[in-house]
Structures are given as structure tokens and as C-alpha cells.
Amino acid sequence: MLTVVLIILLVVAWVLYKNKKPKNCPPGPVNIPLVGRAFAMNQNHPEKAFVEWQRQYGPLYSVKMGSDLMVVISDPALLREAFNKPASTGRMAGPVLEMLGVQRGLIFSVGEDWHVRRRFTLFHLRNFGMGKARLEDVIREQVDAFLEHVVAPSEGQPLTIDHSLDLAVVNIIWGIVAGETMSMKDTRVLDILEKNKSVADKAKRLNIAVMVPWLLKVLPRSLFRLDEVIELFNYPKTHLIAPVLEAHRRDFDPTSEPRDYIECFLLEQRSDPQRFTDEVLARSIGDMFSAGSDTTSTTLRWAFCLLCARPEAQRRIQAEIDQVVGASRPPSAADRQQMPFTEAFLMETQRFGDIVPMGVLHSAEQEFELGGYTIPRGTILVSLLRAIHRNPAHFPEPEQFKPERFLDREGRVRPSKALMPFSVGKRSCLGEAMARSELFLFLTCALQRYSFAFPAGFQHDLSSADRLGVTTPKPFEVVPTRRR
Structure with missing residues (x-):
């Protein structure tokens, strides 16, 4: 009996110790003991x-x-x-994240591995055009494909742009990573986009196990859908990245100039095989997909929604396009300096969409x-x-969409240090320059040729859908009309 009492007291003391704040x-x-x-x-x-x-x-x-x-x-x-x-600069760890293998990529790696991978990736992204005119051509190609194959056939008709917008943004990253462009109907990527969204839905229960990992030891794995999430999480690596990697390895010539990110990685792998493994490459590409494409396409989805909800803002952007760019050439990143309202609209979209x-x-x-x-x-x-983004001390009337908050009295862009959609500090988004170019060129190239509106009688309440991790607007359709 005394032994049992001592064990209980020890357990209680351990629980209280673990629950105590420093x-x-x-x-x-x-906090509630054991679960917080x-x-x-x-x-x-x-x-x-x-x-x-x-x-x-x-x-x-x-x-x-x-x-x-x-x-x-x-x-x-x-x-x-x-x-x-x-x-x-560390990252959250735990048994669930270890089972997913996320530490072998870019987002969740730590220490020297993180420094090496980030430096390597940033160097080669810049070499392949990130932040340069070369990247603009790649982005405009995808905008043209999106407008030609998705928007034009639906002119005057309600159109849902979810998957096509995702694919256009993925293609920009995939061109740098693998040196190829996929069609708007490529089933490989469409499947992956579906699986990625399924991961977010099924991971809702698993989120508790990430926060309280000991629950995995006392409750069935099936309760958290752990095996389903692992299978879905590995789907891009198995069905897209691995086959492309093998094709690259067969054709790779280490004496030639690397043509894409994968070939740069294979070249580095020859000198440092312990750090630059195939698993690291697959996870790094997966991180670039999820961090680079999902957030950018979701921001664009918010932009199209807000353009339709605020037609006066859409007309004002088009007036800037007409004045600065005209109709004889496509917009360029160099035009941003002369288009303050367009820049303010994108900044407010990032704040409002959050x-x-x-x-x-x-x-x-x-x-x-x-x-x-x-x-x-x-x-x-x-x-x-x-x-931060909804704090009235930084952004008066934060629940209102007001691009003008980022303009001064002379109509010039007035940045705010409280706006930080790409995070800040040593682990801020390494694809920020690419994302900013994508957002500006997608928006301006689309509005140079088309106007967009909600279907007759539809109104969007500008609320978000129930999706873990990323704030996306509730479903909507747009009706494109060609500008004459």
C-alpha cells in the first residue's frame, strides 16, 4: 500500500513539475496538467x-x-x-514531425543543416532568375497560359479558378526545380494539389497529437488518422519528385552547366553525399511547393475575390495599368514604382487575407x-x-478592406513595419522576392486584359473557409469580361 501511495505522489509531483512555468x-x-x-x-x-x-x-x-x-x-x-x-532559429520537433520526416527539408531543418540548405537553395534560386528579369518571363508565360486556357474559354461565364491558379503558380517553381513546364491539365499535379488539401483536412485531429505527443502512446493511431496523413504527405515525393529525380540522374552530366535546381543538387551530392541525400532533395522540393505555391495562390485567390467585392478598387488598378503600361506591352516588375495603388492593394490583400x-x-x-x-x-x-494584422493600433478599422491605408496624402506607398506576411528575421521566407513578383505580374497582366465580377446576385462575405494552416476565402466564382 505504501508503495502505491509513493508512486502516486511521485506521479503527481512530476505532473506538477512539468506543468509549472519557469x-x-x-x-x-x-494550464491543465499534462495537456496544457x-x-x-x-x-x-x-x-x-x-x-x-x-x-x-x-x-x-x-x-x-x-x-x-x-x-x-x-x-x-x-x-x-x-x-x-x-x-x-530553431524549429518545433516531436514524434509526429519525425515520422513525417519534415526535418530533412528546408522549413523544419535546424542548426548547420538548415544553414547549409538555405544558403544552397537561395544561391541557386537567384542563379535561376529569382528577382531578375529572367523570372519575369517565366511568370508571364504562366499568366498567359492561365488567361488563354482557363479564363478566355469562360469569358462571360462563371468560372472557378482554384486548381488552375494553383497549377500556374506551381509551374513557376517547377520550371526552376526540374526544368520543365506542365500543362494546365497535367493529372500528376492536379492529384498532388488534391492530396495536399486532403492532408490539411485530415491533419486537424493530428494537430492535437503534435501538441500533446504522449496521446499517441495511449490512444489508437487511427484516431488521429496518422497513417493516412503520412501516406498523403509522401504522395508528391512518390508520384512526382522521385520519377523526375531518376530521369535527371540518368541524363545528368556533371561536366556540363547545371540546367535546374535538381542538377545543382546532384552535383553537390557528389561532393557531400551525407548531407545532400535524395530524401533531403525530395523534402526540400516539397517545402518549396507548399511554402511557395500554396501561400501565393491563396493570396491571388483573395485578390480575385477582393477585386470582385470592391469593383472601384479594380477600376483604379486598371487606370494605373492603362496610364503606366498601356495595351501595347505586358506589365513589368519595373512598373511597380509608378503604380502605388496597385502596390497598396496587394499589401492590403496580404494583411486582410492573413x-x-x-x-x-x-x-x-x-x-x-x-x-x-x-x-x-x-x-x-x-x-x-x-x-498584429488586425490590431487597430497599427491598422485602424482592421476588419475593413482599405488599400488606401498604405498610401500617404500624396498618393505614394507608405509601408508599415506591422505588415509581415513573409515573417521577419533570420528565417523569413526565402522566396519573398519571387512571391512579390508573382503577385504583381499575375494581378496586372490579368487586369490589363480582363475585368472580373461575381456572378449576378452573388455576394461574398469576405470570410475564410475552414482549412487548417492557411486562411483561404470561402468558395466563389468569377465572371471574366474582355476589356476592349
Whole structure:
């Protein structure tokens, strides 16, 4: 009997110890032993609970998810300070993420592996045109294909642009990665896009296991759909990346100039086979797909929705296009400096759409100070972008879509340090330059030739769909009309 009592006391003491917050930790909600506040989250919109706690505890607070301590940051200055510290460049880890193998890619890698992969990828993306005129030609080719094969045949008719928009954006990345362009009807990519969306739907239950990993040891894996998620997560690697990699390996000539990212990787693999493995390549390409294409295509989807909901803004952008570009040539990235309202519209679309409302989670690799508090090593750092982008102190009337907020009295672009759709600091989005070019050229090339409206009688409430991880607008159709 005494042994049983001692065991119970030891377990209780361990639970209380694990539930206790460190000294000088930011304030936050009371945590439930073993699970923290994981079950307080809305599985479709987890950011909602974090925003509610932010209203109560302020722009820097802490909360436990399982046994993990999270520090949530929603002040722009504090976020920049935190994410510019070398100590904040870690990533969240755990058994679920290990089973998915995400640490072998770009987004979730850490330490020296992350430094090497990011430097390698950024160098070769720039070599293949990111941020240069060469990339503009690639983007315009995809815009032309989108307008010719998707928009033109549906002129005057309701059109859903989801998959075709996704494919056009994926093709830009795929051209750099694999040196080939896929048709708008390529079933390989359409299947992958479907599987990617299925991952987001099925991962809602798994999100709890990520936060409270010990649940996987006491509950059936099927309850979290773990095996289904792993299979879907690996689908792009198995059905697209692996076959293309093998084809590249057969034709690869190490004495010739590399033609794409895969060949650059194969060349590097010959000198450092331990770090540059096939698995690392597959995961890195998958990360470029998900981070580069999904967020950009979702932002464009918001842009088309907002163009139809705010026709006066659409006409104002078209007036800038007519004045600066005209009809005799396509828009160029160089035109951006002379098109302030168009730039302001894109900035407001990113703020209003708030595509990744909680950013990508960081982890503290070392203890550091922030805002007068101590952030312990191993703390998960959350950039609560939803609270920043919807804070009336930074953006008056935040629930209203107002591109003019990014213009000064003379009509010039007025950037805001509180707008951070690509995150900030040492792990900010490495494809930011490419994404900005894609957004500007897609929008202006489309509006140079077409006007867009909702079908007669339809109104969009500008709310988002229930999709984990990415904030996308509820479904809508557009009716394109050729400009004369």
C-alpha cells in the first residue's frame, strides 16, 4: 500500500513539475496538467484561441501545449527583436514531425543543416532568375497560359479558378526545380494539389497529437488518422519528385552547366553525399511547393475575390495599368514604382487575407531575454500575425478592406513595419522576392486584359473557409469580361 501511495505522489509531483512555468516567464492562462491548453483550440482555426488570450494577457504571453511551453508574440517590434536573435532559429520537433520526416527539408531543418540548405537553395534560386528579369518571363508565360486556357474559354461565364491558379503558380517553381513546364491539365499535379488539401483536412485531429505527443502512446493511431496523413504527405515525393529525380540522374552530366535546381543538387551530392541525400532533395522540393505555391495562390485567390467585392478598387488598378503600361506591352516588375495603388492593394490583400495567421513556429535554441522576461531554451515561439494584422493600433478599422491605408496624402506607398506576411528575421521566407513578383505580374497582366465580377446576385462575405494552416476565402466564382 505504501508503495502505491509513493508512486502516486511521485506521479503527481512530476505532473506538477512539468506543468509549472519557469521563473520570470511571461504571464498567461492557467494550464491543465499534462495537456496544457491544447483542447481549448478550435481545430479549424487554432489562431482564435491565441487571439483571445492575447486580448487578456497582452502582446507577450505564455501558454502550455502538452508539456511544451509556448511564448506568443504579437507586438511587431518584439517579434522583430526575437526573430533576429540567433537563439530563436530553431524549429518545433516531436514524434509526429519525425515520422513525417519534415526535418530533412528546408522549413523544419535546424542548426548547420538548415544553414547549409538555405544558403544552397537561395544561391541557386537567384542563379535561376529569382528577382531578375529572367523570372519575369517565366511568370508571364504562366499568366498567359492561365488567361488563354482557363479564363478566355469562360469569358462571360462563371468560372472557378482554384486548381488552375494553383497549377500556374506551381509551374513557376517547377520550371526552376526540374526544368520543365506542365500543362494546365497535367493529372500528376492536379492529384498532388488534391492530396495536399486532403492532408490539411485530415491533419486537424493530428494537430492535437503534435501538441500533446504522449496521446499517441495511449490512444489508437487511427484516431488521429496518422497513417493516412503520412501516406498523403509522401504522395508528391512518390508520384512526382522521385520519377523526375531518376530521369535527371540518368541524363545528368556533371561536366556540363547545371540546367535546374535538381542538377545543382546532384552535383553537390557528389561532393557531400551525407548531407545532400535524395530524401533531403525530395523534402526540400516539397517545402518549396507548399511554402511557395500554396501561400501565393491563396493570396491571388483573395485578390480575385477582393477585386470582385470592391469593383472601384479594380477600376483604379486598371487606370494605373492603362496610364503606366498601356495595351501595347505586358506589365513589368519595373512598373511597380509608378503604380502605388496597385502596390497598396496587394499589401492590403496580404494583411486582410492573413494567409498564415500564426506564422511558422520557431524554437529557442538557447535561453534569451525578451521584453523583460526570460525565454527558456526549448520554448516554442509563436508569431501571432493575426493579432498584429488586425490590431487597430497599427491598422485602424482592421476588419475593413482599405488599400488606401498604405498610401500617404500624396498618393505614394507608405509601408508599415506591422505588415509581415513573409515573417521577419533570420528565417523569413526565402522566396519573398519571387512571391512579390508573382503577385504583381499575375494581378496586372490579368487586369490589363480582363475585368472580373461575381456572378449576378452573388455576394461574398469576405470570410475564410475552414482549412487548417492557411486562411483561404470561402468558395466563389468569377465572371471574366474582355476589356476592349
